[in-house]
Amino acid sequence: MQGSNPSATERDAAAVAGCRAMNLELADDRVPARGLTHCAPARCRDPAQEEVGSMTEYLNETVFTWGATPLKFGAGAVDEIGWDLAQLGARRVLIITDPDVAATGVPQRVADAAKAGGLTVEIYDRVHVEPTDRSVRDAVEAASESTWDGFIGVGGGSAIDTAKAVNLLTTYPADLDDYVNKPIGRGKAPDGPLKPLVAVPTTAGTGSETTPVCVMDFLDLQVKSGISHSHLRPNLAVIDPLLTLSMPPEVTAASGMDVLCHALESYTARPFHSFPRHTPETRVAYNGSNPISDAWTEQALHLLARSFRKAVLNGGDLEARTDMMLAATFAGMGFGNAGVHVPHACAYPIAGRVREYRPANYPQEVALVPHGESVSLTAPAAFRFTFPTDPGKHLRAADILDPRAQQATADERERLPAALTSLMRDIGVPNGLSGVGYGRSDIGALVEGTMQQQRLLAVAPRTVHDEDVEAVLTESLENW
Amino acid sequence: MQGSNPSATERDAAAVAGCRAMNLELADDRVPARGLTHCAPARCRDPAQEEVGSMTEYLNETVFTWGATPLKFGAGAVDEIGWDLAQLGARRVLIITDPDVAATGVPQRVADAAKAGGLTVEIYDRVHVEPTDRSVRDAVEAASESTWDGFIGVGGGSAIDTAKAVNLLTTYPADLDDYVNKPIGRGKAPDGPLKPLVAVPTTAGTGSETTPVCVMDFLDLQVKSGISHSHLRPNLAVIDPLLTLSMPPEVTAASGMDVLCHALESYTARPFHSFPRHTPETRVAYNGSNPISDAWTEQALHLLARSFRKAVLNGGDLEARTDMMLAATFAGMGFGNAGVHVPHACAYPIAGRVREYRPANYPQEVALVPHGESVSLTAPAAFRFTFPTDPGKHLRAADILDPRAQQATADERERLPAALTSLMRDIGVPNGLSGVGYGRSDIGALVEGTMQQQRLLAVAPRTVHDEDVEAVLTESLENW
Numbered sequence: 001m002q003g004s005n006p007s008a009t010e011r012d013a014a015a016v017a018g019c020r021a022m023n024l025e026l027a028d029d030r031v032p033a034r035g036l037t038h039c040a041p042a043r044c045r046d047p048a049q050e051e052v053g054s055m056t057e058y059l060n061e062t063v064f065t066w067g068a069t070p071l072k073f074g075a076g077a078v079d080e081i082g083w084d085l086a087q088l089g090a091r092r093v094l095i096i097t098d099p100d101v102a103a104t105g106v107p108q109r110v111a112d113a114a115k116a117g118g119l120t121v122e123i124y125d126r127v128h129v130e131p132t133d134r135s136v137r138d139a140v141e142a143a144s145e146s147t148w149d150g151f152i153g154v155g156g157g158s159a160i161d162t163a164k165a166v167n168l169l170t171t172y173p174a175d176l177d178d179y180v181n182k183p184i185g186r187g188k189a190p191d192g193p194l195k196p197l198v199a200v201p202t203t204a205g206t207g208s209e210t211t212p213v214c215v216m217d218f219l220d221l222q223v224k225s226g227i228s229h230s231h232l233r234p235n236l237a238v239i240d241p242l243l244t245l246s247m248p249p250e251v252t253a254a255s256g257m258d259v260l261c262h263a264l265e266s267y268t269a270r271p272f273h274s275f276p277r278h279t280p281e282t283r284v285a286y287n288g289s290n291p292i293s294d295a296w297t298e299q300a301l302h303l304l305a306r307s308f309r310k311a312v313l314n315g316g317d318l319e320a321r322t323d324m325m326l327a328a329t330f331a332g333m334g335f336g337n338a339g340v341h342v343p344h345a346c347a348y349p350i351a352g353r354v355r356e357y358r359p360a361n362y363p364q365e366v367a368l369v370p371h372g373e374s375v376s377l378t379a380p381a382a383f384r385f386t387f388p389t390d391p392g393k394h395l396r397a398a399d400i401l402d403p404r405a406q407q408a409t410a411d412e413r414e415r416l417p418a419a420l421t422s423l424m425r426d427i428g429v430p431n432g433l434s435g436v437g438y439g440r441s442d443i444g445a446l447v448e449g450t451m452q453q454q455r456l457l458a459v460a461p462r463t464v465h466d467e468d469v470e471a472v473l474t475e476s477l478e479n480w
Numbered sequence: 481m482q483g484s485n486p487s488a489t490e491r492d493a494a495a496v497a498g499c500r501a502m503n504l505e506l507a508d509d510r511v512p513a514r515g516l517t518h519c520a521p522a523r524c525r526d527p528a529q530e531e532v533g534s535m536t537e538y539l540n541e542t543v544f545t546w547g548a549t550p551l552k553f554g555a556g557a558v559d560e561i562g563w564d565l566a567q568l569g570a571r572r573v574l575i576i577t578d579p580d581v582a583a584t585g586v587p588q589r590v591a592d593a594a595k596a597g598g599l600t601v602e603i604y605d606r607v608h609v610e611p612t613d614r615s616v617r618d619a620v621e622a623a624s625e626s627t628w629d630g631f632i633g634v635g636g637g638s639a640i641d642t643a644k645a646v647n648l649l650t651t652y653p654a655d656l657d658d659y660v661n662k663p664i665g666r667g668k669a670p671d672g673p674l675k676p677l678v679a680v681p682t683t684a685g686t687g688s689e690t691t692p693v694c695v696m697d698f699l700d701l702q703v704k705s706g707i708s709h710s711h712l713r714p715n716l717a718v719i720d721p722l723l724t725l726s727m728p729p730e731v732t733a734a735s736g737m738d739v740l741c742h743a744l745e746s747y748t749a750r751p752f753h754s755f756p757r758h759t760p761e762t763r764v765a766y767n768g769s770n771p772i773s774d775a776w777t778e779q780a781l782h783l784l785a786r787s788f789r790k791a792v793l794n795g796g797d798l799e800a801r802t803d804m805m806l807a808a809t810f811a812g813m814g815f816g817n818a819g820v821h822v823p824h825a826c827a828y829p830i831a832g833r834v835r836e837y838r839p840a841n842y843p844q845e846v847a848l849v850p851h852g853e854s855v856s857l858t859a860p861a862a863f864r865f866t867f868p869t870d871p872g873k874h875l876r877a878a879d880i881l882d883p884r885a886q887q888a889t890a891d892e893r894e895r896l897p898a899a900l901t902s903l904m905r906d907i908g909v910p911n912g913l914s915g916v917g918y919g920r921s922d923i924g925a926l927v928e929g930t931m932q933q934q935r936l937l938a939v940a941p942r943t944v945h946d947e948d949v950e951a952v953l954t955e956s957l958e959n960w
Contacts (some may be wrong), residue, residue, distance in 0.1 A: 063557045067550030070710070071772070074543035083760040089672045192569050230550070280563040291806065292551070299775045326771065 018430045022333035029226050042406075061330045063286040064272040068333040069199065069210045069237045073326070076316070078200060078240040081110055081152070088196035088235055089148025092120045093244065094143055096163040099362065106202055106243055109155055122146070127155070127162045129363075130351070131216040134164055137176055140169045152197040153234070156340070157206030157253070157371070159370060160199045161214035164314015167194045183453060184218055184225040192231070193441035200233040202243045204311070204324035205255025205372055206330020207262055208238035217352070218315035228286070233336075238469045239329060241322040248361035251370070253427040254314045256304070256324060256373035260401075261379055262331040263300040264416070266338035267397055268386050278353055286339030286459055295332045301400040303327035312427040318429035339459035342382040342472060346365050349449025350433065357436040369436050376424060377433055380417035381475035385468060387413045389461035421480045434478040509613035516896070544752040544767040545712060548813045549679065549690045549717045549736035553806070555798075558680060558720040561590055561632070562597015568632025572600045574623055576643040577754045578607035580843065584639055586682055586723055590634055602626070606641045607635070609843075610831070610851070616642055617656055618885035620649045630676040633714070636735070637686030637851070640679045641694035647674045654665040661935060664698055664705040668724060672711070679714040681932035682723045684791070684804035685735025685852060687742055687812020691719035703932055704828045706726070708766075713816075719809060721802040722838065732804070733907040734794045738852035739808045740784055740881075740903075741823050741859055744896075747777040747877055748816035748866050750941045766819030766939055776810045781806035783879040792907040819939035822862040822952065827854040829929025831912065836915040849916050854905060857913055860897035861955035865895045869941035901960045912959040923953050 072084065085093055086403075093114055095105040102125035107145045111121045115423075124142050128135030143166045153163030169178060171194045177185040199209035212233040215226035247255075272288040287293075307323035314320070339473045352375040354367045362368055386393045394416045398405050402419035430436050438446070450469045451457070488892035498742040552564065565573055575593055577587040582605035591601045592838030604622055623646045624632075633643030648659060651674045657665040678690035688694075692713040727735075767773075787803035788932045796799070831854040835849045842848055867874045874896045878885050882899035910916050918926070930949045931937070937944045 052926050061554075061559070063552060063554035065550065065552050068548060070545065072543060072948040073772075074541075079542045080543070080760040251648030292553075295775070295779045295810075330775075 006415070013030035018362060045271060059277065061277050061287075062277045063278075063402060064292075064337070065230075066290065066292045066337045067212070067233060068336070069234045071239060071329065073168060073329075075240065075242050075322075077238050078106075078110060078243065079113050081198065081200070081238055082114045082119055083280075084236055084238065085114060085119055085150055085196065085198060086117055086279050088150060088198070090196045091120065092146075092148050092303065093122075093152060093369050094146075094166075095121060095149040095152045095154055096124065096139065096143075097125050097154040097159045097374040098129050099125055099158060100129065100148075100252045101125075101202055104202070104246075106200075107154045108455075110152060111201055113416075114152070127159045129156075129158045131158050131162050131165075131214075133216055133218050136165045136216055139322045140176070141167050143170050148195070148228075150198070152200060153197045153208075154202065156201065156203040156216070157208040157290060160201065160206065160208040160234070161216070163197055163199070164208075164214040164234070165216070166229060167197045168232060171195050173214045179227045180218075180228075181225050181228055184221065184223065185227075185361055187192060190229055190231045196229050196236075199237045199242075201237065201325075203251065204241075204244055204245060204321070204328040205257040205258045207328050207331040207336060208258070209234055209239070210329060210332035211336035213336070219221065224352070225455075237329070239325055241318060242323045242324060244321050245318065247315060249312045249315060249428070250359055250361040250451040252315060252324070254326075254359070254370035254372035254373065254376075256308050256427070257310065257376035257379075257424070257429060259300065259324070259328045260304055260308070261375045261418075262335040262345050262396055263297045263327075264379065264383065265340040265343060265459075266331070266335035267297040267301075268383065268390065268393055268461055269338045269341055269459045271350045271467045272338075284475070286455075287337055288459060289338045291398075297335035298396075298400065300327045300330035300334065300474070301397060303330065305401050308423065309426055339456070341456055342361065342385065342464065343379045344451045344465075344471075345376050345453035345456040346382070346446070346469070346473065346476075347371065348453055349446045350374040350377060350436070350438070352449060353438075353445060355440070359430075373429060373436065376420075376429055376477070378472055378476040380420045380479050381472040383420070383471055384413055384418045384475070386461050387416070399425045425480060432476050433473065434477045438477070440474070442476065443470060446473050484809045489719065489886045493599050511750070513538045515607070515634065516928070528827050532717065541753050541757050541767075542921065543758075544770040544772075544817070545710075545732040546767075546770070546817045547692070547713060548816070549714045551717050551719060551809065553719045553809075554804075555720065555722050557718050558586075558590060558723065559593050561678065561680070562594045562599055562716055564716055564718065565594060565599055565630055565632070565676065565678060566597055568630060568678070570599065570676045570936045572626075573602075573630040573632060574626075574628045574646075575601060575603045575634055575875065576607060576619065576623075576634045576646060577603065577605050577634040577639045577796055578609050578636075579604075579605055580609065580638060581682055581950045584682070584726070586680075587634045590632060590680055594887065611638050611642050611645075611694075613656060613696055613698045616645045616696050619646050620656070623650050624653075628675070630678070632680060634676045634680045634684040635690075636681065637688040637695070639810070640686065640688040640714070641696070643677055643679070644694040644714070645696070647677045647705060648707065648712060653674050659707045659709075660698075661705050661708055664701065664703065665707075670709055670711045674711050676716075677714045678724075679717045681805075681808070683727060683731065683735040684724055684801070684808040687739070687808050687816060689714055690721070690809060690812035691816035693816075702832065704832070705935075711856075717809070721798060721805045724801050724805060725798065727795060729792045729795060730839055730841040730908070732795060733805050733909060734850035734852035734856075735808075736784070736791065736804060736852065736861075737856035737904070737909060738782065739811045739902075740788070740802070742811040742820060743777045743780040743784070743807075743854075743856045744877055745820035745865065745939075746773050746811070746818035747781075748863065748873055749818045749821055749939045750943055752818075766935075767785060767817055769940060773814040776814035777818075778880065780807045780810035780814065780878075781877060783810065788903065789906050793905075800942060818935070821936055821940035822865065822949075823855050823859045823946065824857040825933035825936040825944075825951070826862070826926070826930045826953065826956075827851065827939075828858060828933055829926045830831045830854040830900070830916070830918070832929060833918075833922070833925060835917050840912075853909060853916065853948070856900075856909055857916065858952055858956040860959050861902045861952040863896045863900070864893055864955070865952055866941050867896070905960060912956050914957050918957070920957065923950060926953050 055242045114121045152162035211230045212230045269289040272290045303323040307320035310320035311324045351369045398416040398419045405419040594601045633640035658668040692710045693708045749769040752770045783803040787800040790800035791804045878896040878899045885899040
């Protein structure tokens with residue numbers, strides 16, 4: 001009565017019907033589910049002329065996965081963390097954070113709240129901002145000096161990513177390289193679920209609290225890679241907008257640009273149904289764009305449109321801070337399943353090859369391009385490059401982000417770049433690669449570094465050649 | 481650098497600022513985050529005249545929780561279930577289903593897929609449609625005859641809810657009443673996380689695959705109650721639209737009306753920030769409406785607007801079936817965190833006191849008002865009753881669901897009821913309570929049964945008195 005058990009033939013016929021249905025242009029462009037029943041374009045280009053009987057297998061992917069960390073969200077949420085950890089069965093808990101975050105006192109406040117819940121708590125505060133294989137190994141070694149039955153990552157992506165790796169490597173000890181994605185590592189899957197991990201983000205940026213990945217620099221190889229597995233996803237994210245109230249404007253701008261690029265890159269990513277069909281073993285954490293990720297992304301864009309400028313220009317605006325925190329989480333729920341592509345791929349060498357640039361309100365002892373800045377600098381050119389793959393989605397993103405961009409330019413391809421550069425000028429992002437110290441002579445090395453990020457470039461909605469990256473980077477020397 | 485540790489005074493000042501910000505009318509009504517920083521209206525009605533120093537505590541809730549089951553979604557997803565269970569660490573698995581679903585062959589197909597993944601699998605197919613305390617105890621007893629390290633619920637809400645209860649009571653054995661919500665039971669929390677549970681919905685209705693609750697009839701008490709705890713939420717939902725292709729139109733209509741009411745009730749539910757402040761121990765699974773639930777609900781409404789009529793009138797339309805499956809899941813992600821109210825509360829006695837009504841394409845040996853029908857019959861009157869609490873949200877829901885309803889009636893309060901009755905007529909839902917055999921003389925007993933559902937009525941956006949329910953039920957005798 002309530003189900004069916006379709007034969008292979010019925011499935012194939014249904015797939016063709018689905019492809020036919022998808023050829024209809026639907027009137028309501030706010031509805032998210034388009035493309036869900038797409039199958040291989042090569043097979044379905046003209047379903048009327050296809051032999052249904054020949055479609056005994058799908059060539060293309062028909063399945064996507066989606067997951068998100070459960071949330072506790074709101075002002076004061078962090079005060080309840082002791083109870084939440086006890087619910088997860090954790091009694092001896094290690095807080096993992098970096099020195100800058102530790103200096104704000106937030107990790108100590110988290111520790112106090114956890115102790116008030118009857119837990120034993122220690123703080124490890126030596127996470128490297130932009131973690132490296134060495135800093136991750138150091139954290140694992142420090143954590144291994146005692147036994148823990150739970151972890152709390154407090155900070156931005158660096159702290160939360162390091163906490164994921166520590167949880168994995170202390171729960172199922174192995175060499176770090178065993179778990180790192182191929183080809184840098186051996187791509188081993190965890191033997192089972194990890195210990196409880198609670199993420200407490202203190203920036204509205206990374207989205208790491210909802211994603212199943214951790215990223216680090218491999219110092220000897222001068223390359224960025226990481227570990228991706230759904231077991232790495234935190235068990236709970238405690239998101240308290242009060243923690244972001246004192247974040248300086250420069251940090252708010254950079255971390256917000258990371259959120260915005262998460263949203264725009266996952267929204268424009270290659271659709272899940274255009275990948276070759278995976279087996280469950282080979283299906284990756286980054287599925288490509290899909291209707292659930294798109295739904296989250298659009299919500300994130302609405303929030304950013306409303307509150308990004310406000311949060312940078314008036315950091316005490318709790319409403320704007322709350323919107324930004326929610327936007328970061330929503331974008332994480334999108335890109336954490338769909339993936340990111342060209343701007344994030346370019347960001348790795350842009351950050352890695354920095355020479356002298358030292359942004360205000362960041363530590364001044366080392367040169368640094370903040371992650372969000374490094375991602376944003378190529379975004380206008382990157383979305384000009386991806387525009388032809390789905391003009392409708394690019395225009396919709398631009399219209400949500402900045403309805404006035406429609407007036408600013410008659411050229412549809414320029415509408416999203418115009419919305420981005422208008423925002424970046426208002427919030428003080430440097431003007432392109434030249435704004436952080438790069439010149440035309442650096443382009444070759446930056447292209448090389450970008451092309452190493454094949455894991456990300458595979459999620460781009462079109463094939464990315466060296467010359468495409470060269471064009472994107474060259475256009476990005478100055479963005480206005 | 482990246483966080484803050486606000487003092488109590490800063491938090492209070494920020495809360496006032498937040499309330500001020502919320503008094504602005506925002507131009508873009510699609511943005512979800514309104515109300516996030518609301519605090520007690522009594523304190524903030526006019527923040528300019530408030531003494532900040534007096535706000536040393538929030539009176540009202542500032543925190544909400546949100547969670548959702550990870551998904552594997554798409555045509556053929558169910559074929560991979562063996563691999564997914566193995567990933568969750570399950571090797572000996574019990575499939576829990578009801579006889580009608582078993583007759584479709586789907587549970588056997590799931591069993592075969594799991595066996596192909598190397599698992600040991602048995603099927604328990606004696607779940608009661610609309611589970612009772614007795615049928616749940618029977619299922620627990622049967623499951624306890626062996627040891628299982630994982631469960632699969634295959635079917636509608638009855639099967640999946642029963643699987644949740646079996647998982648709880650075999651993992652942490654106790655009397656069923658220990659775990660049942662107060663005042664029917666003793667409201668005990670599970671001692672820790674449960675064994676892996678995978679949900680395979682075969683109707684696009686219940687949303688049970690993403691919720692942390694199971695509901696059953698208590699036969700001796702003639703009352704419906706259940707168990708609510710986040711540990712009950714399944715670990716994975718495998719959602720395969722192909723399973724719904726042969727669902728008859730009557731079942732599609734009834735289960736779809738359940739989805740629609742989930743969406744509309746959670747969207748119009750009392751906002752989370754209007755509840756008194758909870759402690760983490762007392763915070764319930766149903767938080768009230770919140771911006772994350774609202775986002776999901778709106779997506780569900782868009783999908784229902786596009787595909788509900790199509791799925792009923794042409795069951796072979798895979799695109800429409802896919803939309804309905806996605807809508808059910810989205811609505812579950814909304815109401816599973818926000819809650820449902822008046823129509824679901826009325827549904828319990830409407831289903832429970834049935835005399836002779838036997839809908840087509842349901843089992844004919846017993847009288848039965850399908851759950852989705854019983855929920856939908858009072859929906860037009862219920863949303864007329866809740867309209868004044870938030871006219872904007874009611875109008876927005878109506879406009880998404882049926883843009884033509886704007887022309888159908890000039891009376892704003894009638895717009896959502898008109899959109900509902902137009903749909904219900906098109907898909908063949910009975911015309912009100914009289915359509916399923918009730919008359920004016922039954923109203924008293926139905927009011928009494930509805931008023932017992934205080935757990936649900938507490939989520940309504942206004943206080944619900946006996947005479948309000950009486951008016952709703954009387955209006956619902958005929959809906960057109």
